[in-house]
Amino acid sequence: MIKFDRVHKRYPGNLEALQNITFEISSGDLVFVTGPSGAGKSTLLKLIAAIETPTHGTIIFENKNISQIKSSAIPYVRRKFGLVFQDHKLLYDRNCYENIALPLEINEVNGGDIRGRVRAALDKVGLLSKEKLMPISLSGGEQQRLAIARAIVCRPSILLIDEPTGNLDKKHADEIMNLFYNFHELGVTVIIATHEIPITSKKNKQLYLEEGNLIKITGQ
Amino acid sequence: MFLIALQRSHASLMSTLMMFLVIGITLILPSLSFLVVQNLKSFSQNIQHESQISIFLKKDTSIETRNKIERELKGRPEINSYHFVKKEDVWPKLQKSLGFNDSNHGLSENPLPDAFFISPNTVNPVEISGLKLFLDKLEGIDQIIMDTEWVKKLNSILQLANKAILLASILLASMLTVVIGNTIHLQMTSHHEEIELSKLIGATNSFIRRPFLYSGFIYGLGGGLTAAIVLKLIVIFINQTIVEVEALYGTQFIIIDLSLLQYLLIIISSILIAVIASFISINQSMKKYDIS
Known part of the structure; x- marks a missing residue:
């Protein structure tokens, strides 16, 4: 499903974010991308989602080389992923409902279907009663769940999650992780970048990065 | 999407209304000037029939030559009407107006020439020049006096005014493009x-x-409508004032309003300027968001 072949990513200023990365992820995998801060975890997720392009190497997604894709085709690749960002990237001038509806509008989902799908996504993360509230009035854990609802509302086959539990206490972190495990059990490929793997984790694959190098792959 | 743009406009209602006013007032300036020029043009066309070309014949011109001149005048399309005045008919009137009488007439003979007085049906400088050239070549004519000169001058001034309005419109449109573009940039x-x-x-x-283009469209539509409505109110106000003056002084003049098509043209121009300005601004701003 996703294949990295000798991928390099260098940022301006000769900063090597990733070097010679090669791995494969199959459909339905639960993958943890781990490593210390600055190891290149977020860059790896951005490369998968076609938010960044590699300096060298090839990234194959669904049998297509997305490292050499035309810029006009990039949005359509990005739509295949559900993205949960480290800083949530919620829109604070829109209520919860409107935040969740945005990806559906981008995907040109029929206006009549949007309401049902937004409510279903909010229900899945336990925020149905708060659809009219503004994100600022939600707790940190609720904001994270809102960001997850936005990621799943288009029913993507792959979820890319960046540091989902970084700012949460253990109880809320477990709740969030359980949500991801549930999606994984439904057949969704879940890729989580985190500096530490929760003890409660299910059977998974791990990519361990350090200073931009893929040090080891476990659980293959 | 259009709904989003409407919601955004509604959310910042005051600034949207201000934008309508800025666009509206900017468009009123050239439109009002155009209206003034149109009215002056119409005024000049109304008075052109009152303008005249006087042709004084040589004293020794024969009747045959005079008849020939008359035939030639009849055949000219630029001439609306003409009439001939015999010197013998005018001489007694002139004497009377100067206070001469038979015993004290002061002049031994009638100094006046026979004359044709022509009302042209055009003040077009080219056509009038052509007519004058033609008249100059006719035998038996001593002097031609054109009193269409001032109408020609007025027409030249109006043509100049039209060009000035066009230039001012281009400048104001450029200014609007900058203002609207900047507003859209701030919105983005x-x-x-x-x-x-x-x-x-x-x-x-x-x-x-899309939503930013729609915002531009809304600004253009609102601004255009503001300009059209205010212009219409100005015309109504001036005409009402003129009616009052008419009642006092008995003048007969009324401001000719713009046609419905011209009002529509103002609104369409406003929309076009706003959408083009938005498009340029959006494309410039989008470069910042080129993520990959």
């Missing part, structure tokens, strides 16, 4: 988080452009 800046997020989760450039 205030929605930069939404734009960035939308790009990250798969929005195309056209999806991002």
